[in-house]
Amino acid sequence: MNEIKTTNQVKEITIWASGVVQDAEARDTANCIAAAAAQEGKHVQSFDNYVDLPDRVNVPVRKYARISSEEIQEKYLYENDHPNIVVLVEPALIKGFNILRGMPKGGILVLNTDRNPEELLKFLPNKNLLSAIATIDASKATETIVDDFMDIEGASAKELGRGIGAVLAGAVAKVSGDFTLESLKKVVQNKDAAEKGYRNVKIKKL
Amino acid sequence: MSKPKIPKDKQLPEGGIVDSPKTEQEQMTTGGWRILRSIINEEECTQCRECWILCPDAAISIDKKGNMKINLKYCKGCGICAANCPVGAISRVPELDFDEVTIYRDLPY
Numbered sequence: 489m490n491e492i493k494t495t496n497q498v499k500e501i502t503i504w505a506s507g508v509v510q511d512a513e514a515r516d517t518a519n520c521i522a523a524a525a526a527q528e529g530k531h532v533q534s535f536d537n538y539v540d541l542p543d544r545v546n547v548p549v550r551k552y553a554r555i556s557s558e559e560i561q562e563k564y565l566y567e568n569d570h571p572n573i574v575v576l577v578e579p580a581l582i583k584g585f586n587i588l589r590g591m592p593k594g595g596i597l598v599l600n601t602d603r604n605p606e607e608l609l610k611f612l613p614n615k616n617l618l619s620a621i622a623t624i625d626a627s628k629a630t631e632t633i634v635d636d637f638m639d640i641e642g643a644s645a646k647e648l649g650r651g652i653g654a655v656l657a658g659a660v661a662k663v664s665g666d667f668t669l670e671s672l673k674k675v676v677q678n679k680d681a682a683e684k685g686y687r688n689v690k691i692k693k694l
Numbered sequence: 695m696s697k698p699k700i701p702k703d704k705q706l707p708e709g710g711i712v713d714s715p716k717t718e719q720e721q722m723t724t725g726g727w728r729i730l731r732s733i734i735n736e737e738e739c740t741q742c743r744e745c746w747i748l749c750p751d752a753a754i755s756i757d758k759k760g761n762m763k764i765n766l767k768y769c770k771g772c773g774i775c776a777a778n779c780p781v782g783a784i785s786r787v788p789e790l791d792f793d794e795v796t797i798y799r800d801l802p803y
Contacts, residue, residue: 506729540802546727546770548802580789584726586800603790611795 516653527671649676658685725797728771738783745775
């Protein structure tokens, strides 16, 4: 793979999930983050790439978002080669794949689990790249059922942030500080879920 | 008539080709997908081989004693074995409860 160096201003966010089952949740998280940052006048992108799209149940899929204060030049790059923030909708993927691949030093990892951040660090061989690890029990914070194959969460602006996506975006807002909770609440449907994600996230600074 | 010779740089690259099946197929490891790990209780197991037949990844093998063994490098945790076990000898435990890493890949594909 040709590595193209991205400009420093662009914050890259990669969201990992299990295919089909959590596809809508991951897409929703990426779109919520991008829409919230756009509320603050930032340049944003959010997309998935075709590599992941021949979608089988539980295959690892990735969704991407980018935030920048300047115009984003990398319009035709369909993968985040240097993610600053990695979000795992399914925490078990931490064991199977190098989720921090290409991350510059000082990155952030957010996981959707009820476990403590400390006990998940042992699965990361490259944990020195992280500046913070955070966990949030997003499934508990909303009533949305995860195993919903018919969900259209995050597919349009009206369906943004109805469940797990809003919680995870709220957690990212707290840990990274790239956008505020107020601007996130303006775009999501389930404002209570975004608030819970912001308040209940467990952060461990490294 | 001899075949026209196509220069190397004009040829199409081979795509989507994997080697013929062996005991293991390195290009098709799906162990990293697993959310819940299947554990076989050997005391309850009647060695009926239902799980061995039904496993979609053929990740279950039979050892010399006749016990079922799951190859965790390829088990994607679909749970078909646990759902079809007639005596309920297979339980499913969250993957994060186990410390050891069965497969770790740089890229998912």
